[in-house]
Amino acid sequence: MLIEIPAVFSSEEAAGLRSRLEEANWRDGAGTAGHVAARAKTNLQLADADPLGLEIGAAIVERLAATPRFVAASLPVRILPPRFNLYAGGGAYGRHIDSAVFSAPGTRERVRSDLSATLFLSEPETYDGGELVAEFGMTREQVKLPAGHLLLYPANSLHQVMPVTRGTRIAAFFWIQSLVREQVRRTMMLELDDSIQALAARDSNDPEVVRLTGLYHNLLREWAAT
Template sequence: MLIEIPALFSPEETAGIRARLESAVWRDGAGTAGHVAARAKTNLQLADDDPLGAEIGAAIVERLAATPRFIAAALPLRILPPRFNCYAGGGAYGRHIDSAIFSAPGTRERVRSDLSATLFLSDPASYEGGELVAEFGAVRQPVKLGAGSLLLYPANSLHQVTPVTRGTRLAAFFWVQSLVRDQAQRSMLLDLDDSIQALAARDAADPEIVRLTGLYHNLLREWSET
């Protein structure tokens, strides 16, 4: 299941982030991949401890915390600090599945990757290629969002970034450990939440809203892990 969160950052805010990243010190991204995935990865990344990346990443996490759609879709328990990559000159990341467990920087904490997230930072008209392609069985879903928009997708899905043959593709990416590990359960909770919000928009006094809200929280109580 792919979930788009449009305009997490405005065009002006996103342009400011891009301008700051132009002066960043980029490194070979293959060094951050596992030994199998590294062979398929040809891009650049900021170091995990890069001060600029840490500052922009903190702003992204702060914005996520104030974005109801993200909270409803991800039900986040832990968010790994965002990282940043750059694709150009044919750079790509072949078919792979993200690591299951990550170490939280500066701590002994381990974070399970239930959801992967990509925040597109470049205007899609400014580069060719660079689609994020997620595979679900025989179905391949290519995605190329507008600058400032976020894509959430299951971390256990096979996916890739196609070669960037013109221009530059900048993005932030990170992983989320959800309160609800199971993807199907998260999807049902999101559908239920969407229905509650739609009913409330039509008639906030509808008594069914109370019943459905109670059902939502009881399911979340049953399925959540803390």
């Protein structure tokens, strides 16, 4: 299941981030992939300790904490610091599944990757290709979002970035450990939250809003693992 979180950053804000990143110190991205995935990866990345990447990554995490749709969809307990990649000149990332566990930079903390996230920073009309394609059984979904929009998808899904044949695709990517590990349960929680918000918008005093809100929190209490 792919979940779009629109306008995490405005197009103007994304343009400002992109212009700074265009001048960054990019390096071969294959060095950050596992030995199998590295053979399918032809892109550029910023070093994890790059000062510009750390600065912009912290701004992204701060913005996400204030984005209700992101919080509702991911129920985050830990967010790995965002990383940044650049695709151009036919660069691509073939079919792969993300690593199950990551080490938080500079610490011994381990973070389980329940969700993967891509924050698009290049406008889609400025490059050809670069779609993120995810596979769910027999279903194949392909997405290319406006700059400033975020895509969430299960980290255990097969996915790829199609070759960029014109222009440049710059994005942030990172992983999230959720309070609710199981994708099916997270989906139910999001659907329940959507229903509560829709009912509350019509009548915040509706007793059903109170009842469903209580059900939501009781389910979260039952399923959450911190």
